[in-house]
Amino acid sequence: xxRIDWYSSSASVAEQRSLFGDILDWLLVPLLLLWPMSVVLIxxxxxxxANRPFDRDLGETTRTLARRVVVSTxxxxxxxxxxxxxxxAAVLRGDQSDVLFFQVLGTRGEWVAGERDLPVPxxxxxxxxxxxxxxxxxxxxxxxxxYLRVPAALGRNSKAPLVQVAETLDKRSQLATEIARGVxxxxxxxxxxxxxxxxxxxxxxxxxxxxxxxxxxRRASDDLSPIDERAAPExxxxxxxxxxxxxxxxxxxxxxQKHFLADAAHQLKTPLAGLRTQAELAQRExxxxxxxxxxxxxxxxxxSSQRAAHMVNQLLSMARAEDSGEAPRRQSFxxxxxxxxxxxxxxxxxxxxxxxxxxxxPEAKDPHAPRLVGEPVLVREAIRNLVDNALQYTPGGxxxxxxxxxxxxxxxxxxxxxxxxxxxxxxxxxxxxQPFYRALGTEVDGSGxxxxxxxxxxxRHGGSVTIEAxxxxxxxxxxxxxLKLPMGA
Numbered sequence: 228x229x230r231i232d233w234y235s236s237s238a239s240v241a242e243q244r245s246l247f248g249d250i251l252d253w254l255l256v257p258l259l260l261l262w263p264m265s266v267v268l269i270x271x272x273x274x275x276x277a278n279r280p281f282d283r284d285l286g287e288t289t290r291t292l293a294r295r296v297v298v299s300t301x302x303x304x305x306x307x308x309x310x311x312x313x314x315x316a317a318v319l320r321g322d323q324s325d326v327l328f329f330q331v332l333g334t335r336g337e338w339v340a341g342e343r344d345l346p347v348p349x350x351x352x353x354x355x356x357x358x359x360x361x362x363x364x365x366x367x368x369x370x371x372x373x374y375l376r377v378p379a380a381l382g383r384n385s386k387a388p389l390v391q392v393a394e395t396l397d398k399r400s401q402l403a404t405e406i407a408r409g410v411x412x413x414x415x416x417x418x419x420x421x422x423x424x425x426x427x428x429x430x431x432x433x434x435x436x437x438x439x440x441x442x443x444x445r446r447a448s449d450d451l452s453p454i455d456e457r458a459a460p461e462x463x464x465x466x467x468x469x470x471x472x473x474x475x476x477x478x479x480x481x482x483x484q485k486h487f488l489a490d491a492a493h494q495l496k497t498p499l500a501g502l503r504t505q506a507e508l509a510q511r512e513x514x515x516x517x518x519x520x521x522x523x524x525x526x527x528x529x530x531s532s533q534r535a536a537h538m539v540n541q542l543l544s545m546a547r548a549e550d551s552g553e554a555p556r557r558q559s560f561x562x563x564x565x566x567x568x569x570x571x572x573x574x575x576x577x578x579x580x581x582x583x584x585x586x587x588x589p590e591a592k593d594p595h596a597p598r599l600v601g602e603p604v605l606v607r608e609a610i611r612n613l614v615d616n617a618l619q620y621t622p623g624g625x626x627x628x629x630x631x632x633x634x635x636x637x638x639x640x641x642x643x644x645x646x647x648x649x650x651x652x653x654x655x656x657x658x659x660x661q662p663f664y665r666a667l668g669t670e671v672d673g674s675g676x677x678x679x680x681x682x683x684x685x686x687r688h689g690g691s692v693t694i695e696a697x698x699x700x701x702x703x704x705x706x707x708x709x710l711k712l713p714m715g716a
Contacts, residue, residue: 246433246436250429251425251426251429254425254429255422255425258418258421258422258425262414262418265414266407266411266414269407269410269411270403270407273402273403273404273406273407273410274399274403276402276403276406277399277400277402277403277406278371278399281371281394281398281399281402282360282371282373285360285371285373285392285394286358286360286373288327288373288392289358289373289374289375289390289391289392290358290375292309292311292329292331292390292392293375293377293390295309295310295311296308296309296310296331296339296377296388296390297309297310298334298377298379298388305334305379305385306333307331307333307334307339307388308339308340309331309339309340309341311340324397324398324401325394325395325396325397325398326368326394326395327392327393327394328341328342328345328365328370328392328393328394329341329342329345329390329391329392329393330342330343330345330389330390330391330393331388331389331390331391332347332388332389333388334379334385334386334387334388335385335386336386336389339388341391342365342393344365344366345363345365345372345391345393346363346365347389347391348361348372348374348391354376355375355376355377355378355379355387356375356376356377356378357375357376358373358374358375359373359374359375360372360373360374361374363393365393368395369395369396370393370394370395370396371393371394371395371396371399372391372392372393373391373392373393374389374390374391374392375389375390376388376389376390377389377390435458435459435460435463436460436463438458439454439458439459439463439467442454442458451474451475451477451478451481452474453471453474453475454467454470454471454474456468456471506524506528508520508524509521509524509525509528512524557600557601557602558600558601558602558603559598559599559600560598560599560600560601560603560606561591561596561598562596562597562598562599562606562631562640562642562712563588563589563590563591563593563596563597563631564591564596565603565606565607565610566586566588566610566629566631566642567586567590567591568607569607569610569611569614569629570584570585570586570614570629572611573611573614573615573618576618577618577627580618580621580623581623581624582618582621582623582624582625582626582627583625583626583627584614584618584627584628584629585626585627585628585629586628586629586630586631587628587629587630587631588629588630588631588632589631589633597631597633597640597714598714599640599688599712599714600714601688601712602687602688605684605687605688606684606688606712608680608684609680609681609684609685609710610629610642610644610710612676612677612678612680612681613629613642613644613677613681613708613710614627614629614644615677616644616677616678616708617644617645617646617648617706617708620646620648620649620706621646621647621648622648622649625646625647625648626646626647627644627645627646628643628644628645628646629642629643629644630642630643630644630645634714638713638714639690639711639712639713639714640711640712640714641709641710641711642709642710642712643707643708643709643710644707644708644710645697645705645706645707645708646697646705646706647697647698647701647703647705648703648705648706649703649704650696650697650703650704650705650706651694651696651706653696656694656695659678659694660678660679660681660682660692661679662676662679678692678708681708681710685710685711685712688712688713689712689713690710690711690712690713691710691711692708692709692710692711693708693709693711694706694707694708694709695707695709
């Protein structure tokens with residue numbers, strides 16, 4: 228038993244998308260993704276803002292402490308000492324929130340005062356008197372360090388004394404948190420409002436589309452008039468224009484179908500009326516016992532039914548050729564085989580009329596015989612209609628020739644059907660392609676659909692069909708119908 232894969236079947240069905248949902252996603256998803264990034268940027272900015280005033284105070288403290296450093300002016304090695312009164316030291320260590328550490332190193336890097344273990348900067352030495360800042364870890368705590376080299380007259384191998392002041396980060400973190408909290412709280416209030424405004428803006432922006440679809444839904448099924456493009460937004464105007472173009476083509480197709488059905492009904496009326504008349508006549512003749520008259524009536528009934536059947540088949544062929552909505556059954560086929568098959572099928576009819584029906588061109592079994600890619604059923608119907616028309620309009624003793632010619636450049640294949648009949652006047656050569664049109668002055672019983680079918684098949688395959696006289700100056704100029712079909716049709 229065959230297994231049905233329900234998952235693959237359901238997955239292959241595309242889900243309907245929402246324009247409103249897509250636009251909302253493209254607006255809100257970036258907004259929600261950028262919001263955490265903005266929080267990080269706010270926190271970094273808040274830390275920078277909080278550092279500035281405290282760095283300024285820390286630098287001033289470092290300069291004040293540096294002014295208390297005294298360097299001896301005697302011979303090397305020069306002595307460095309820190310003259311810091313007890314009151315100043317108490318103020319230096321008297322911060323209630325953060326802890327301050329300081330360090331003074333001498334001209335040879337020796338410890339002079341303050342914390343012995345405070346790390347020394349490993350970066351290139353700063354110019355004397357310039358305060359620099361760095362972040363360090365001291366006694367397991369993060370600290371901000373300000374340091375400078377004290378300007379002094381030094382010996383050749385001596386370095387300027389180093390003064391460092393380190394401060395813990397409690398006040399800085401507290402201020403940065405308060406700044407970030409204030410900004411982020413406002414963002415928490417603005418974000419839902421922004422989402423709500425985006426929602427309402429989208430609802431209002433898509434309202435013209437809703438109005439347009441309601442107007443289309445209210446239309447009658449037979450109303451194919453164009454939609455007013457000015458009533459639609461500018462961005463939707465190309466879509467409305469495309470719909471109007473489709474409505475125009477649909478209106479033309481409906482009008483053509485109505486005209487075709489009216490003509491078909493009119494054309495079928497004659498053979499059907501003849502059938503009814505002959506049937507009534509045969510019934511009366513049977514009652515009167517006139518066998519010969521009954522036979523004649525039955526013969527007429529057979530002819531009328533044959534004409535009606537032929538016309539119905541032609542109408543079906545015409546409808547099939549015009550049905551561009553049907554998925555084309557395109558395949559590669561041998562055009563020569565179709566042409567020779569049509570000739571063979573019409574040989575008995577040609578013999579009855581005494582017409583010389585022949586074929587000129589390559590053989591079907593020839594490996595170089597031209598092949599086409601298209602719908603062989605329609606192409607066969609077109610060739611059969613050309614041969615049928617030629618046999619109908621060619622008098623007894625005439626000649627009908629079917630040719631298949633290959634284009635030397637390999638782009639098209641030409642099918643010609645030529646006869647030596649009365650021909651078609653030049654003024655009517657375009658009119659005969661119209662459905663149910665028949666050339667004036669002919670007594671041939673036909674439906675007037677054959678060449679219309681040929682034109683439809685040619686158009687469907689991207690080809691062309693033309694009519695010309697075989698012998699323009701002769702009494703019977705004849706007709707040559709040329710059907711050109713592209714090789715890649």
